[in-house]
Amino acid sequence: xxxxxxxxxxxxxxxxxxxxxxxxxxxxxxxxxxxxxxxxxxxxxxxxxxxxxxxxxxxxxxxxxxxxxxxxxxxxxxxxxxxxxxxxxxxxxxxxxxxxxxxxxxxxxxxxxxxxxxxxxxxxxxxxxxxxxxxxxxxxxxxxxxxxxxxxxxxxxxxxxxxxxxxxxxxxxxxxxxxxxxxxxxxxxxxxxxxxxxxxxxxxxxxxxxxxxxxxxxxxxxxxxxxxxxxxxxxxxxxxxxxxxxxxxxxxxxxxxxxxxxxxxxxxxxxxxxxxxxxxxxxxxxxxxxxxxxxxxxxxxxxxxxxxxxxxxxxxxxxxxxxxxxxxxxxxx
Amino acid sequence: xxxxxxxxxxxxxxxxxxxxxxxxxxxxxxxxxxxxxxxxxxxxxxxxxxxxxxxxxxxxxxxxxxxxxxxxxxxxxxxxxxxxxxxxxxxxxxxxxxxxxxxxxxxxxxxxxxxxxxxxxxxxxxxxxxxxxxxxxxxxxxxxxxxxxxxxxxxxxxxxxxxxxxxxxxxxxxxxxxxxxxxxxxxxxxxxxxxxxxxxxxxxxxxxxxxxxxxxxxxxxxxxxxxxxxxxxxxxxxxxxx
Numbered sequence: 125x126x127x128x129x130x131x132x133x134x135x136x137x138x139x140x141x142x143x144x145x146x147x148x149x150x151x152x153x154x155x156x157x158x159x160x161x162x163x164x165x166x167x168x169x170x171x172x173x174x175x176x177x178x179x180x181x182x183x184x185x186x187x188x189x190x191x192x193x194x195x196x197x198x199x200x201x202x203x204x205x206x207x208x209x210x211x212x213x214x215x216x217x218x219x220x221x222x223x224x225x226x227x228x229x230x231x232x233x234x235x236x237x238x239x240x241x242x243x244x245x246x247x248x249x250x251x252x253x254x255x256x257x258x259x260x261x262x263x264x265x266x267x268x269x270x271x272x273x274x275x276x277x278x279x280x281x282x283x284x285x286x287x288x289x290x291x292x293x294x295x296x297x298x299x300x301x302x303x304x305x306x307x308x309x310x311x312x313x314x315x316x317x318x319x320x321x322x323x324x325x326x327x328x329x330x331x332x333x334x335x336x337x338x339x340x341x342x343x344x345x346x347x348x349x350x351x352x353x354x355x356x357x358x359x360x361x362x363x364x365x366x367x368x369x370x371x372x373x374x375x376x377x378x379x380x381x382x383x384x385x386x387x388x389x390x391x392x393x394x395x396x397x398x399x400x401x402x403x404x405x406x407x408x409x410x411x412x413x414x415x416x417x418x419x420x421x422x423x424x425x426x427x428x429x430x431x432x433x434x435x436x437x438x439x440x441x442x443x444x445x446x447x448x449x450x451x452x453x454x455x456x457x
Numbered sequence: 458x459x460x461x462x463x464x465x466x467x468x469x470x471x472x473x474x475x476x477x478x479x480x481x482x483x484x485x486x487x488x489x490x491x492x493x494x495x496x497x498x499x500x501x502x503x504x505x506x507x508x509x510x511x512x513x514x515x516x517x518x519x520x521x522x523x524x525x526x527x528x529x530x531x532x533x534x535x536x537x538x539x540x541x542x543x544x545x546x547x548x549x550x551x552x553x554x555x556x557x558x559x560x561x562x563x564x565x566x567x568x569x570x571x572x573x574x575x576x577x578x579x580x581x582x583x584x585x586x587x588x589x590x591x592x593x594x595x596x597x598x599x600x601x602x603x604x605x606x607x608x609x610x611x612x613x614x615x616x617x618x619x620x621x622x623x624x625x626x627x628x629x630x631x632x633x634x635x636x637x638x639x640x641x642x643x644x645x646x647x648x649x650x651x652x653x654x655x656x657x658x659x660x661x662x663x664x665x666x667x668x669x670x671x672x673x674x675x676x677x678x679x680x681x682x683x684x685x686x687x688x689x690x691x692x693x694x695x696x697x698x699x
Binding site: 130313317324326327328329331332333450451454 | 567571591592
């Protein structure tokens with residue numbers, strides 16, 4: 125007769141502290157129009173977009189094994205869709221943000237179906253080709269002002285305070301859906317499948333994981349999450365051009381953030397985004413020298429600390445902020 | 458009787474370029490039995506498992522589980538139909554704990570709820586002697602524990618047909634005896650087992666029938682005693698003249 129039973133531990137003290145801090149950050153973010161300067165709010169919008177884009181790339185590359193260098197396709201497309209809906213169709217620009225999210229999903233489905241048979245670097249190149257094709261197509265469409273881009277003039281209908289309130293609410297929703305959503309997914313049965321896929325896709329398939337469907341769902345979800353960030357980013361900029369919206373810089377930024385922060389963890393994406401954001405603020409003025417340093421830092425991390433900064437922190441102690449593990453605890457009766 | 462047969466293979470073949478690795482192999486596996494598979498290295502034993510689990514697609518022939526054709530079924534669907542497998546070279550999810558490794562098939566193949574899966578996996582870990590390693594990352598386990606984990610993970614998916622690929626290799630006599638007891642316990646629950654093994658005494662202690670492959674061809678099928686007396690098997694597999 126067994127004299128014990130088992131329970132599964134899913135949260136830790138560190139995660140409870142992190143969740144409390146996370147909730148406080150969200151409240152502070154939403155309250156920014158009443159306590160922060162407009163400059164600070166612009167920074168918060170930018171950082172939120174970086175966090176979301178990196179988190180989505182982390183899901184793609186860190187879990188689904190899909191190393192995309194073409195996520196800018198979804199950033200630019202969602203931005204353009206938002207501008208067209210708001211500027212050309214008269215839709216309330218803030219309401220146009222969720223409506224515009226249909227566009228990245230519609231592009232992601234055929235893109236994945238086209239590229240799904242490509243492996244590793246071939247898939248990566250394929251995503252870049254798709255992004256370039258969308259950029260070139262946009263550049264040649266007169267309806268969206270071709271290469272000159274669009275300006276979101278309707279935003280002048282709103283006061284600066286109204287705009288700032290709407291932006292911080294959108295950013296809070298963006299962080300909740302991308303970071304919070306990733307956390308919920310990774311803690312669920314789907315997360316179990318994704319983690320198994322990350323470690324060994326062949327064995328995962330033989331243990332009941334539909335690897336193809338998981339990759340498809342993650343590709344579409346990441347496209348929508350990335351597009352959401354793109355819509356907010358360019359809405360805040362009030363202007364979008366093909367060169368900016370479909371800039372491959374978005375892909376290299378994602379790679380930098382995840383490589384430096386730590387691939388395959390929510391914490392790594394957050395740390396990497398913070399490092400990139402503040403490095404850009406502090407050293408961006410040094411131009412190409414700054415970019416060379418960022419590149420070297422990525423190389424050093426890739427060679428000597430594969431787990432990134434979060435991996436180094438974990439060596440000091442296992443205190444996850446967003447625990448997705450299942451710890452089996454034996455309980456004596 | 459047909460309903461006694463859980464797995465049926467007819468004219469199964471697999472080629473890698475010009476090399477035929479499985480050549481027109483036909484056999485039936487009866488429900489609840491342990492079918493041993495013997496053969497020298499390169500005989501096509503693991504390839505046969507890969508064809509059954511769907512890791513490889515056959516070039517010809519038919520395969521059915523409980524009367525349903527498997528040809529078009531991908532590996533994850535075959536797993537959900539009840540085919541569990543281990544790999545000759547352990548393929549754990551390295552950054553997941555032993556317990557989490559088991560949770561994957563328990564939830565995604567057997568379809569258990571989180572709570573039921575946890576209870577089931579804890580029991581399987583105990584049965585396989587892995588309780589003390591439940592929260593150790595699979596990538597940090599010893600080779601022996603990884604082999605145990607392979608078996609435990611396959612069992613966690615509640616298979617009705619279990620494919621064991623050389624799980625006794627490298628075990629001590631005592632560990633081998635424990636493994637035989639475990640396989641017998643699994644068999645007693647009604648699970649059908651196909652077991653590739655070079656550790657003959659372990660296999661012969663459990664197998665109801667044995668099939669022998671050589672260069673992709675089936676050269677013998679029968680009870681362990683019949684097969685071991687077969688002159689062709691003695692020549693090919695044991696290097697003995699009849």
